[in-house]
Amino acid sequence: MGAQADNGLKIVIVGGLGVGKTTMVRSVSEIRPLSTEETMTRAGETVDDVSGVQHKATTTVAFDFGRITLDSHNVLYLFGAPGQERFWFLWDRLFSGALGAVVLLDTRRIDDSWYAIDRLERHGTPFIVACNDFGGPRHTPDEIRAALDLDPDVPLIDCDARERDSSKQVLITLVEHVRQYYATQTPPSEQELV
Incomplete structure (x- = not known):
């Protein structure tokens, strides 16, 4: 059924x-996800900030790709972006044509989300923030919103990227937010179209 879909909807996870982007794509994709994970080396430690993730053995070096068939006409294409600063140049390209984005957050390292939120806002891509559960310090939603200077209309939810149902709920929340986001946008005037 998925091969006959004529409406591909792109979602980016940044x-x-x-923070669990690869894990989220793997947990919900109906196909075996394309993954560009490579072994982390000591050489990478001098380039990438690995504080808080020293236990991590592999890392994404391009992007992850998965798919979810919604019906015979609609498919979600999931793109998990690499998190290292040296690959951020890819993000604007990934955002192009995206229906929306999920900013996956580790509450132990909230500052790691600033760049993603800034780029999405500049690009005009609707997004939600999903706090992946790493068992770290518990922050209230108000504390997280304040730390990220998050617009009150941007949904903020908890998730466990390892769990299929939890990751599905993240995507459902994003799609509902995108629908509401575009419903509230004012259509361009005739003069703006000319």
Whole structure:
């Protein structure tokens, strides 16, 4: 059924190094995800900020790709972006044509989400923030919103990227937010179209 779909909807999952983007794509994709994970080396430690993720053995070096068939006409294409700063140049390309984005957040390293939120806002891509559960310090939603200077209309939810149902709920929340986002946008006037 998925091969006959005529409406591909692109969703990008972004966030810092080691927040669970690859894990989320793997947990919900109906196909075996394309993954560009490579072994982390000592040489990479001098380039990438691995504080807080020293236990991580592999890392994404391009992007992850998965798919979810919604019906015979609609398919979600999931793109997990690399989190290392040296690969951020790829993000604007990934955002192009995206229906929306998930900013995956590790509450132990909230600052790692600033760049993703800034780029999405500049690009005009609707997004939600999903706090992946790493068992770290518990922050209230208000504390997280304040730390990220998050617009009150941007959904903020908890998730466990390892769990299929939890990751599905993240995507459902994003699609509902995108629908509401575009419903509230004012259409361009006739003069703006000319």
